Amino acid sequence: MAGVDGPRAALAGRKLLTFGLALAVIVGLAATGAVGAPPDGNETVSEEAYRQPAPDRGDPYFEAAADDGSWVSYENPRDEYRSPYLGDGSGKICVTLLNENGDPVIGESVPNTTVTVPTGGATTWHSEADPMTVEFPMNEHHEFPLDGDQFGTSPDVAQGDGYMDSHCLEFHGNDEEATLTYGEAQISGEYADRIDVVGYIQQVPKGDGWDTDIDPIEAAEPYDEAGGGWTYTSNSSHGQAVVVLQLDAPADERFDPNESSSTEPTESQSSNDDPSNADDMMPGFGILTAIVALSVAVLARYRS
Numbered sequence: 001m002a003g004v005d006g007p008r009a010a011l012a013g014r015k016l017l018t019f020g021l022a023l024a025v026i027v028g029l030a031a032t033g034a035v036g037a038p039p040d041g042n043e044t045v046s047e048e049a050y051r052q053p054a055p056d057r058g059d060p061y062f063e064a065a066a067d068d069g070s071w072v073s074y075e076n077p078r079d080e081y082r083s084p085y086l087g088d089g090s091g092k093i094c095v096t097l098l099n100e101n102g103d104p105v106i107g108e109s110v111p112n113t114t115v116t117v118p119t120g121g122a123t124t125w126h127s128e129a130d131p132m133t134v135e136f137p138m139n140e141h142h143e144f145p146l147d148g149d150q151f152g153t154s155p156d157v158a159q160g161d162g163y164m165d166s167h168c169l170e171f172h173g174n175d176e177e178a179t180l181t182y183g184e185a186q187i188s189g190e191y192a193d194r195i196d197v198v199g200y201i202q203q204v205p206k207g208d209g210w211d212t213d214i215d216p217i218e219a220a221e222p223y224d225e226a227g228g229g230w231t232y233t234s235n236s237s238h239g240q241a242v243v244v245l246q247l248d249a250p251a252d253e254r255f256d257p258n259e260s261s262s263t264e265p266t267e268s269q270s271s272n273d274d275p276s277n278a279d280d281m282m283p284g285f286g287i288l289t290a291i292v293a294l295s296v297a298v299l300a301r302y303r304s
Contacts, residue, residue: 046194046249047110048257049103052164054149054157061144065158071209072158077143080126082173089174089232091239093117093182094148094166095134096216097195098246100254104165106145107136109247110191117243118183121229122174132169132182136189142167150242153213160212166242174232181229185243198244200226210240220244 054074055062061075076092095115099105107113113136123129135141148168152161174180187195199220203210220226230239 043101043258044251044254044256045099045101045103046247046254047099047105047108049099049101050106050146052146054160054162054164061147069158072160074147074149075144076147076168076170078128078147078168079170080128080172082125082171085173087173087175087178087232088237089122089176089178089180090170090172090237091180091230092148092168092170092241093119093129093132094150094168094240094242095132095185096150096166096242096244097136097138098198098216098244100247100249101257102215102217102246104146104163105247106138108139109249110136110189110194111140112136113187113189113191113195115195115243115245116186116188118186120181120183122178122180122232123171126169126171129169129171134167136191138167149212150210150240151212151214151216159209165216176232176234176237179229179231180239182241183228184223185245187245194247194249196246196248198246199223200241200243202227202230202239202241204230204236204239209238216242216244217246 054072057065063073063075065072095117097105097107115134115136117132119129119131138145146164146167148166149157149160149162149164150166150168152163152165154161156162185197187197198217200223201214201216201219201221226241229241230236232239
């Protein structure tokens with residue numbers, strides 16, 4: 001083996017020490033899963049998101065849209081006009097049910113459960129508005145499970161994100177001085193304890209339409225702060241309120257919506273049984289193996 005003089009030996013020692021410290025740090029990170037480990041997040045839900053595209057022109061339940069693209073309207077089976085017609089006052093009261101991740105659902109996981117929203121005054125003439133009720137699951141009790149696109153944005157639609165997210169009751173024909181009121185939502189039935197009332201969102205947009213560019217959970221307010229109703233005026237003939245509800249099932253009754261529900265083993269599941277894929281089963285240790293191999297090579301170089 002060739003000899004090494006003093007300065008060269010000292011330099012080699014410092015390089016080796018530096019490499020060794022760096023190796024120790026990386027090995028520590030790999031062993032703790034900080035290198036190559038997937039993020040630790042809880043995305044389990046008790047009910048998968050309900051994806052119902054908003055009706056397009058020519059589809060059933062598409063009603064009308066502004067020529068300038070400023071608004072769009074969908075048919076609502078619970079839409080009624082006051083007779084006798086007194087004025088241009090119109091509006092809607094909606095219920096949005098979200099799963100634990102904040103995605104719209106229709107209540108398939110909470111059957112035989114109902115939300116009731118008391119109303120009075122200007123809506124007592126409406127056949128279904130005194131009070132307003134929404135029964136779960138919506139697809140079994142209502143003709144159109146979700147009839148409103150109240151939240152989100154998309155360049156392809158005037159309002160909303162192009163997917164229905166709310167069940168609404170609409171009313172038209174109130175006079176301009178009418179006051180509409182609604183009470184606090186009441187949850188009853190078999191799974192009432194699995195539904196939280198997040199809050200209320202009330203908008204009286206004075207002709208500009210409902211602002212959909214909001215997060216329903218973040219925008220929801222306590223009942224007293226939301227308003228509990230509004231009074232129509234000639235400059236504000238439309239108003240809306242949404243009751244925001246969210247599922248909260250026990251942890252052991254939730255599932256990961258990103259995982260396959262099939263009982264047949266998938267290709268990735270089968271590969272985990274192969275010892276050659278042990279690096280994939282232990283996050284970070286594939287990197288550790290490469291580092292050890294590299295360190296051996298470097299040590300051999302310094303020894304030569």
